[in-house]
Amino acid sequence: xDSPPPLSAIKDAKVLMVGAGGIGCELLKTLALSGxxxxxxxxxxxxxxxxxxxxxxxxxxxxxQSKAKVAREAVLxxxxxxxxxxxxxxxxxxxxxxxxxxQFSVVLNGLDNLDARRHVNRLCLAADVPLVESxxxxxxxxxxxxxxxxxxxxxxxxKPAPKSYPVCTITSTPSKFVHCIxxxxxxxxxxxxxxxxxxxxLNVRSGNASTSDHTEDVFERRKDEDIEEYxxxxxxxxxxxxxxxxLANEETWKNRSKPRPIYSKDVLPERLIKQNGNMDSxxxxxxxxxxxxxxxxxxxxxxxxxxxxxxxKIFLEALKLFFGKRxxxxxxLSFDKDxxxxxxxxxxxxxxxxxxxxxxxxxxxxxxxxxxxxxHAVATTNAIIxxxxxxxxxxxxxxxxxxxxxxxxxxxxxxxxLLMPVEPYEPNKSxxxxxxxxxxxxxxxxxxxxxxxxxxxxxxxxxxxxxxxxHGSALLYEVGDDLEEDMVTNYAANLEKVLSxxxxxxxSGTLLTVEDLQQELTCNISIKHRSLTLCLCLCLCLCLSLSLSLSVHRDVWWWDFC
Amino acid sequence: xxxxxxxxxxxxxxxxxxxxxxxDAQRRLSKANVLVCGMTGTVxxxxxxxxxxxxxxxxxxxxxxxTEAALSANFLIPPDESVSKGxxxxxxxxxxxxxFNSMVRVSVEKGDISSxxxxxxxxxDVVVISSSSLATKKLINEKCRRLxxxxxxxxxxxxxxxxxxxxxxxxxxxxxxxVDEAVEFELKYPSFEEAITTPWKRxxxxxxxxxxxxxxxxxxxxxxxxxxxxxxxxxxxxxMKKRQELCEEESxxxxxxxxxxxxxxxxxxxxxxxxxxxxxxxxxQEVIKAISGKGDPLKNxxxxxxxxxxxxxxxISNPDAAS
Numbered sequence: 069x070d071s072p073p074p075l076s077a078i079k080d081a082k083v084l085m086v087g088a089g090g091i092g093c094e095l096l097k098t099l100a101l102s103g104x105x106x107x108x109x110x111x112x113x114x115x116x117x118x119x120x121x122x123x124x125x126x127x128x129x130x131x132x133q134s135k136a137k138v139a140r141e142a143v144l145x146x147x148x149x150x151x152x153x154x155x156x157x158x159x160x161x162x163x164x165x166x167x168x169x170x171q172f173s174v175v176l177n178g179l180d181n182l183d184a185r186r187h188v189n190r191l192c193l194a195a196d197v198p199l200v201e202s203x204x205x206x207x208x209x210x211x212x213x214x215x216x217x218x219x220x221x222x223x224x225x226x227k228p229a230p231k232s233y234p235v236c237t238i239t240s241t242p243s244k245f246v247h248c249i250x251x252x253x254x255x256x257x258x259x260x261x262x263x264x265x266x267x268x269x270l271n272v273r274s275g276n277a278s279t280s281d282h283t284e285d286v287f288e289r290r291k292d293e294d295i296e297e298y299x300x301x302x303x304x305x306x307x308x309x310x311x312x313x314x315l316a317n318e319e320t321w322k323n324r325s326k327p328r329p330i331y332s333k334d335v336l337p338e339r340l341i342k343q344n345g346n347m348d349s350x351x352x353x354x355x356x357x358x359x360x361x362x363x364x365x366x367x368x369x370x371x372x373x374x375x376x377x378x379x380x381k382i383f384l385e386a387l388k389l390f391f392g393k394r395x396x397x398x399x400x401l402s403f404d405k406d407x408x409x410x411x412x413x414x415x416x417x418x419x420x421x422x423x424x425x426x427x428x429x430x431x432x433x434x435x436x437x438x439x440x441x442x443x444h445a446v447a448t449t450n451a452i453i454x455x456x457x458x459x460x461x462x463x464x465x466x467x468x469x470x471x472x473x474x475x476x477x478x479x480x481x482x483x484x485x486l487l488m489p490v491e492p493y494e495p496n497k498s499x500x501x502x503x504x505x506x507x508x509x510x511x512x513x514x515x516x517x518x519x520x521x522x523x524x525x526x527x528x529x530x531x532x533x534x535x536x537x538x539h540g541s542a543l544l545y546e547v548g549d550d551l552e553e554d555m556v557t558n559y560a561a562n563l564e565k566v567l568s569x570x571x572x573x574x575x576s577g578t579l580l581t582v583e584d585l586q587q588e589l590t591c592n593i594s595i596k597h598r599s600l601t602l603c604l605c606l607c608l609c610l611c612l613s614l615s616l617s618l619s620v621h622r623d624v625w626w627w628d629f630c
Numbered sequence: 631x632x633x634x635x636x637x638x639x640x641x642x643x644x645x646x647x648x649x650x651x652x653x654d655a656q657r658r659l660s661k662a663n664v665l666v667c668g669m670t671g672t673v674x675x676x677x678x679x680x681x682x683x684x685x686x687x688x689x690x691x692x693x694x695x696x697t698e699a700a701l702s703a704n705f706l707i708p709p710d711e712s713v714s715k716g717x718x719x720x721x722x723x724x725x726x727x728x729x730f731n732s733m734v735r736v737s738v739e740k741g742d743i744s745s746x747x748x749x750x751x752x753x754x755d756v757v758v759i760s761s762s763s764l765a766t767k768k769l770i771n772e773k774c775r776r777l778x779x780x781x782x783x784x785x786x787x788x789x790x791x792x793x794x795x796x797x798x799x800x801x802x803x804x805x806x807x808x809v810d811e812a813v814e815f816e817l818k819y820p821s822f823e824e825a826i827t828t829p830w831k832r833x834x835x836x837x838x839x840x841x842x843x844x845x846x847x848x849x850x851x852x853x854x855x856x857x858x859x860x861x862x863x864x865x866x867x868x869x870m871k872k873r874q875e876l877c878e879e880e881s882x883x884x885x886x887x888x889x890x891x892x893x894x895x896x897x898x899x900x901x902x903x904x905x906x907x908x909x910x911x912x913x914x915q916e917v918i919k920a921i922s923g924k925g926d927p928l929k930n931x932x933x934x935x936x937x938x939x940x941x942x943x944x945x946i947s948n949p950d951a952a953s
Contacts, residue, residue, distance in 0.1 A: 094907065097705055101671070101903035118645045124682055124730055146705050206650045207915070369635065371653055437649055444649030447682045448914040451675060455907030459791075459936050462904075473939045480926065486912065487934065487941025 077465035078103050084172040085109040086159050086188055088135040090445050091178030091202055093125045094454035096139050099176075100147040102458055107150065108172070111136040112158040116406070122447035160187050160533050162586055169195035174464050176457055177201045180443065182227055186501075186531040187587060189214065189222035193502055194588030198464045202453050206444050209453040209477040213460050213492055216502065218469065223531075224496035230441075239269050240314055241324060245418065245427050249438045252417035253403050256306060257410065259287050261390060261401040271310070295391055296339055299384040300332040307331070307420050327425045335380045340388075359393045361385035361412045362432070370432040374416070376423045382416040405440025414439050452477055456487070500530075500591055507591055510598040511567070513575050518545060519563040530591060532584040539580055542572035567595075636660075640733065644684055655922035659684050660733070662921040663753060667691040667743045667770075668760035669719040671703025671901040672788045675910025676758065676917075677736075678706070681727050683918055687735040688727065689754070690720040691743050703901040744769055752777050756917050758784045761858045764848045771798060771822045782920045785822065786913050787844070789859065790898025791936035793909035794844050796822055797916060797928055804923050819930055820947045828948040830880035838933040838942045842887045846873045847895050859899040869896050905936055912941065 083104060085095060088111035099107055113135050115126045125142035126135070136154035143152060157163070160183075169175065169191045177199065179185050185201065192199040192214065199214040201222055214221050237243070238251050255270045270287075286305050289298045311329040314320065361382045362368070374382065386409055390398060394409070403410050415435035422429055436442065456475045463471045473489035482488060498505045509525065518537075522545060526535045536546040545559050567574040574580065576597035583590045636644070636656060648656050662685045666673055669692040677688055694700070696714045701707055706726035708714055714722055720738040727736045739746075743759075744766050751757060751773050759770055767785050774781040775798075783798040798819045805812045826845060833841075850865070850872040851858060861869070869892055877884045912932055919925040931944045 098903050098907050101703060101705055101906075117642050121644050121647050121682055121684075124678055127729065146707070146709055148709060370641065433648075442646070442649065445646045446650050447647075448679050448911040448918070450911075451679060451907045451914070452911035455904040455911065456939070458904040458907075459939070475939050477941075481928075481943050484943050485940055486928070486932070486943060487908070487939065489939035 075103070075462065075466070078462065079105060081173045081465050082106040082171060083108070083461065084169070084175045085178060086175065086184070087111055087178030087180070088139040088154075089113065089119065089178060089180065090122050090447075090450045091204060091453055091457075092135070093123045093139055094447075094450045095176060095178055095457055096143050096152070097125070098454050098458045099461075100143045100150055100152075102462070105150050106153075108153040108155070109136050109139065110155040110157060110159045110164065111139075112156065122445055122450055124447065159184055162534070164191070165586055166191060166194045166588055169197050172197055174198045174200060174461050176461060178454075178457075179203075182230075183531065186223055187533055190501060190531075190584070190587035190589050192216075193221055200457050200460050200464065202457050204445065204449045204453050204477075206446065207449055207477075207479040209449045210475065211453055211456040211460055212474045213464065213472045215464075215469075215472075217495065219472070219492040220495055221499060221502040223501040224493070224499040235269055241320065242421065242425055242427065243324075245422055245430055246438055248418035248421040248425070248427060249414065249435060251421060252414040253439050256417050257401075257403055257414055260302070260387070261398050261410075264399060270306070289391065295388045296384060298391075299387040302387070303332045303380070303383060303420075306417075307424060311424055325426055330376070330420060330424050332380065332384075335377050336384070340381060340384055358408075359389050360408050361389055361416075362408075364389065370436075373429050373431050374419065376420065376429075379416040379419040379423070379429070382412055383420060386413040386416065403439065405436055405442065411436045411439065449477060452487070501589060504590070506594060508594045508596060510596045512599060513567040513595065513597045515566060517564060517566050518570060521567065522563065526582055530582065532582065532587065532589065534584055534586055536583045536585065537580060538583075539570075539572040539574060539578060544570060544572065544574075544580075568597075640684065643731075643733075647683065651918070651922055651924055655918075655924050656684065658922050659686075659918065661686050662755045663687045663689070664756045664758065664917065665689045665691070665739075665751070665754040666758045666760075668762055669694070669700075669704065669706075669723045670760050670788065671700075671705075671903060671906040672786055672793065672910045672913075673758065673760045674704040674706045674723060675906050676786070676913045677723065677727055678730060679910060679914030680917060681730045681734045681736065683914070684731060685734060685921070687737070689737050689739050690724055690727075691739050691741070692718060692720040692723075693740055693742075694719045696722070699900050703903050703906055746773075748773050748777060751781060752779060754781055755779075755921060756782045756784070758786060758913070758917070760786045763858055764852045767796075768821075768823045774798075775800060775821055782917070783822075784913065784917065786909060787858070788901045788905050788909055789844075789847075790894040790900075791902040791905050792840055792895065793905050793932075793934045794840060795909060795913050795916070795928075795932040796825070797930045797932075798822060799920055799927055799929075802920075802927065804927075806926070815926075817927070817929055824948050825930060825946045828946050830877075830882040832949070833946065838931075838935075838944050839887060839891060840933045840935055841931060841944060841946070842882075843891045843895055846876055846887060846892065849876060861896045861899060863893075863897050866893055866896050902936065905934065908934055908941070 081104060083099065083106070085092060085107060088096065088109050092109070092111065096107065096109065114132050115130045115135055115138060117131055120126060120128065125139045130138045134154070134156035136156050140152040140154045175188065175192050175197055177185060177188055189199060193216050196216050199222065201212045201214060203210060213219060233247060233250060237247055238255065242248050242251065255268060258266065259268045259270045287302065307330040311327050315326060364385055365381055367378065389409055401410070403414065405411060411432060415432045418435060419429045460472065472492055474492055476488045476490070478486055478488060495502055497503050500507055522535065522537070526532050526537065534547045537544045544562055562570055574595055576595065578595040580593045580595060581590060582593060634657065636653060640656070640660070644656055664680060664685055664687065666677060666688060669690060681688060695718060696707055700719060701709060706723040707719070708722065724736050724738050757770065757774055759767055771783050774783045780800050785796040787794050798821055799817065800819055802817045802819065803814060805814050830842065846869060847861070850869050851861065853872065873884060873887055873892065916928055919927050928943050929945050931946055932941065933944065934941045
């Protein structure tokens with residue numbers, strides 16, 4: 069049998085892979101086997117143990133090393149003669165500009181976040197390079213193809229934004245376990261162990277504007293305060309006192325079942341610490357990362373759903389261990405799903421709150437998944453998707469436009485199909501990314517600052533990374549390394565001003581131009597002033613700018629409160 | 631279920647997949663023994679998948695040596711001749727697979743699988759056959775079916791940019807949670823022989839043509855005494871004749887098995903790596919479902935053709951076969 073020559077379209081191709089994780093490992097392997105001679109790969113991450121169940125190019129000994137570099141080494145072992153160029157970097161880095169992207173015949177994404185995907189989409193449009201996008205979760209996956217002017221771009225159909233919850237639901241009226249997790253993680257954990265200077269809604273309460281000074285002291289540990297007493301004091305304050313205060317407001321509970329206050333003396337009448345003060349349950353030379361309340365209390369099963377009492381023990385023990393063993397970190401900590409003690413604390417706190425509100429309790433394993441936004445993943449789906457990506461990539465290289473397909477990998481067959489190909493759609497004429505459609509924004513120009521506009525609209529909503537904002541010929545704001553000092557000061561001052569009070573005032577009828585030079589994206593936004601509408605929800609809470617949901621209705625947006 | 635907890639090492643390593651199929655399923659996987667015959671590129675993908683998933687053991691059978699065709703699609707084979715010299719495909723793949731998951735026992739069994747007795751097959755929960763003749767497929771399938779224990783049987787073959795999977799779970803009972811209650815399902819699978827003797831004109835009109843094309847090639851190779859995949863363009867006329875014969879026997883319209891499809895399969899005997907990844911992935915999922923008892927298993931054929939990109943399930947059972 070003669071060996072067929074490699075497809076000529078492949079042998080001259082230079083491809084860029086973005087992502088060397090679950091999809092990336094499978095993709096790099098399949099590209100190499102398929103005869104691709106020149107592959108570049110960008111990934112900013114390092115290898116973790118939880119990757120090893122599917123990112124098969126990595127071994128235990130590689131934990132901590134760059135994914136892009138290790139992936140390359142592993143593949144060269146079975147294809148020593150191909151060229152693989154790894155970049156241990158963030159694809160949003162300005163080095164990866166339009167000229168960088170222009171050198172590739174096709175770009176293949178194996179990313180796990182919307183932000184980076186949008187950024188790459190824009191660079192590919194600017195460079196006019198075809199993009200093959202993909203994603204997997206559990207048994208589901210899809211591969212899509214994007215060619216400028218010929219098919220939809222990645223952003224032609226708006227992608228759902230990550231779920232967020234109204235502040236009042238989190239602080240006062242949780243109804244689902246996830247609300248309790250968000251409370252435990254973003255409020256209680258942050259308050260006790262995070263940056264004290266940060267605003268925190270932990271004590272925001274309905275109608276009570278004068279949350280008096282004494283609450284400032286509640287969360288601070290008093291000098292030489294016994295650790296267990298401190299723990300119980302916090303416990304009683306958040307699970308007992310705060311609930312009693314909330315209950316006092318009858319309106320809130322008219323149509324909701326009332327929570328019950330929980331006090332530590334009722335759940336744990338006896339003190340946990342038998343001896344005084346000493347951390348004698350573990351040695352003084354404990355590795356901070358192995359400190360664990362579960363281990364300390366002899367609880368081994370992360371799948372077990374603990375009782376209220378067990379959760380309370382974990383709560384107090386975790387708090388004690390943070391202050392006792394990791395005291396230096398207190399005040400600087402942010403929640404990390406791989407921080408065992410943090411996960412234990414958040415799980416127990418969420419469970420106690422859930423117990424109070426009649427919401428079902430969850431195991432540490434489940435809680436970690438929710439708090440850490442963990443995506444469940446298996447090797448097989450990634451392998452299937454990688455195969456499909458290469459098939460589309462080859463079609464793109466052969467410029468066989470009629471054969472391009474969006475392919476969906478289903479868990480349950482549809483019309484006998486587990487793999488369902490669909491023809492790509494034409495570009496959306498109202499897509500502001502690929503079709504230069506002007507946008508309108510209704511906003512309160514007397515209340516919203518330029519900072520809010522930049523952070524919430526330009527960066528979060530429009531997905532720009534390094535924006536530039538102009539009103540006519542006046543530069544209101546820009547980001548860059550080469551700015552002169554007085555410009556920087558000027559911009560800093562502008563950020564704090566409300567729109568209508570900017571040097572070049574932004575009011576109803578103003579047309580703003582917003583650009584990201586790296587993404588080569590320009591958006592023209594027509595501003596319309598709209599007064600705040602106070603939404604008095606049942607709990608009578610004034611939810612300020614912390615909770616916002618922005619709706620995209622064609623190209624018009626408006627602020628919704630609460 | 632078994633009362634044994636997963637070890638801490640397993641919990642940490644398998645975290646992301648436990649979130650997909652649960653702890654019980656993971657436990658069952660860790661006790662499963664899989665036999666694999668024919669170390670093709672697709673089978674290499676499949677083995678990688680089940681080793682990562684954490685099955686108890688994988689036993690490899692393939693006394694063949696390294697060829698260029700093997701190297702082109704199988705990433706488990708080291709390209710360095712000094713390393714691979716004198717070693718069989720099974721041995722080389724075994725070495726590579728052991729690196730993926732230290733908790734899985736991977737080993738090699740030498741010999742011709744058709745000569746192994748029923749005792750041998752009774753050690754396994756799953757048997758996967760690739761690149762084997764029609765006779766071998768039927769033989770092994772029968773041996774598995776005669777055992778007291780239920781042994782799941784699969785065949786998998788990829789040619790050119792097409793792939794076919796066959797599944798035989800015999801009488802398979804499993805439960806599914808519907809809303810709050812657990813519902814029991816039972817599926818009855820035909821053997822490979824029963825399935826392929828289903829009269830062609832009884833099959834649904836809109837069916838994957840790849841099924842028929844593969845049967846034609848299969849019969850051709852059997853009649854000519856060829857090893858699976860041992861065909862070339864010179865055989866195309868012979869294959870067309872076989873198609874004519876079979877279609878006459880089956881009173882089936884020849885145009886249902888297009889020339890271009892047969893030509894691709896006759897000429898393109900080498901595997902196409904992206905298809906290996908797709909088929910190896912689907913097969914991996916199926917075997918994991920069968921071992922864990924979780925999820926609807928496919929019944930009973932799966933076809934993929936990169937030309938149209940469809941991955942299709944066909945249920946082919948002979949209503950006339952004795953049950």
